[in-house]
Amino acid sequence: MTARVLVEVRGEDAARWRAALAAALPEARFVSSAEREVDYLVTWKPAADVFEHTLVRKAIFNLGAGVDHLLRVPGLPASVPIYRLSDAGMAAQMAEYAVAAVLRAFRGLDRYAASQAAGVWQPQPARERGSFGVGVMGAGVLGRAVLAALRPFGFPLRAYARTARAIEDVHVFGGDDLASFLSGCAVCICLLPATAATRDLFDARTLAWLPRGGHFVNLARGELVVDADLVAALDSGALASATLDVFRTEPLPPDHPFWHHPRVTMTPHVAAITLLRESSEQVAAGIRAVEAGAEPPGRVDRARGY
Numbered sequence: 316m317t318a319r320v321l322v323e324v325r326g327e328d329a330a331r332w333r334a335a336l337a338a339a340l341p342e343a344r345f346v347s348s349a350e351r352e353v354d355y356l357v358t359w360k361p362a363a364d365v366f367e368h369t370l371v372r373k374a375i376f377n378l379g380a381g382v383d384h385l386l387r388v389p390g391l392p393a394s395v396p397i398y399r400l401s402d403a404g405m406a407a408q409m410a411e412y413a414v415a416a417v418l419r420a421f422r423g424l425d426r427y428a429a430s431q432a433a434g435v436w437q438p439q440p441a442r443e444r445g446s447f448g449v450g451v452m453g454a455g456v457l458g459r460a461v462l463a464a465l466r467p468f469g470f471p472l473r474a475y476a477r478t479a480r481a482i483e484d485v486h487v488f489g490g491d492d493l494a495s496f497l498s499g500c501a502v503c504i505c506l507l508p509a510t511a512a513t514r515d516l517f518d519a520r521t522l523a524w525l526p527r528g529g530h531f532v533n534l535a536r537g538e539l540v541v542d543a544d545l546v547a548a549l550d551s552g553a554l555a556s557a558t559l560d561v562f563r564t565e566p567l568p569p570d571h572p573f574w575h576h577p578r579v580t581m582t583p584h585v586a587a588i589t590l591l592r593e594s595s596e597q598v599a600a601g602i603r604a605v606e607a608g609a610e611p612p613g614r615v616d617r618a619r620g621y
């Protein structure tokens with residue numbers, strides 16, 4: 316029987332996603348949301364009532380790396396497996412962004428920008444790379460790609476992962492070791508998923524575990540950070556900078572202090588853009604795998620929350 320697929324993406328991208336998925340999976344029947352029963356739901360941030368009118372039989376594919384939005388949708392069927400994108404062109408983008416942020420911090424480019432704005436010619440002393448620790452939180456596909464991209468620069472690398480596993484040339488810290496991990500991060504790059512265990516993880520207490528003058532980079536979810544505590548750490552000079560791609564509310568409200576903070580560099584959730592062709596091909600391969608009785612990559616563990 317032909318697989319029935321519902322693509323539930325809202326906004327201006329919806330038609331592009333439907334066309335790309337239909338091209339990647341020509342053997343399927345793409346149905347409208349009027350259909351009561353489908354085999355597959357392919358979605359990004361679906362409407363809150365999607366499961367009121369749609370029964371999903373076989374699997375849900377999330378068009379993104381993070382499933383925190385999806386796991387909050389009422390009526391999410393408990394027995395249907397969920398798959399999320401795994402890399403699909405995002406790892407290279409994350410790596411580029413993270414390397415740019417680390418090098419900007421290491422070479423003091425923000426200070427030179429401030430000097431230029433003030434019309435001041437002010438060389439800074441060279442830094443010792445061997446004592447400039449760079450830490451990555453989250454050692455999944457994206458975290459490992461970021462670590463690999465950083466390796467050629469010779470910084471001491473560390474990683475923080477729920478379950479510590481060996482990574483070549485990287486000092487890996489496990490779940491209970493957050494304070495030791497953060498204390499060695501001249502730059503801390505957060506790639507952790509938003510779960511019950513990570514929400515508000517970066518507050519006054521944990522931010523204070525970073526070395527004085529450290530740099531905080533959040534490429535994961537805004538919910539991980541207590542904004543007022545981060546602003547206080549930047550205001551006091553405890554932290555030299557924050558590079559933020561994600562926020563509790565997106566778009567960031569116009570009156571939020573991050574917008575004009577001199578120590579904050581912001582981008583609008585673009586560190587790793589979901590790529591249409593790569594993602595559609597991955598979902599198509601996943602649907603074909605399920606149809607063939609195999610297990611595609613990227614299965615979400617609902618108890619863990621990612």
Ligand code: OXD
Pocket residue numbers: 378379380381382587588589
């Ligand atoms: C995300 C994504 O999960 O863009 O934020 O993939």
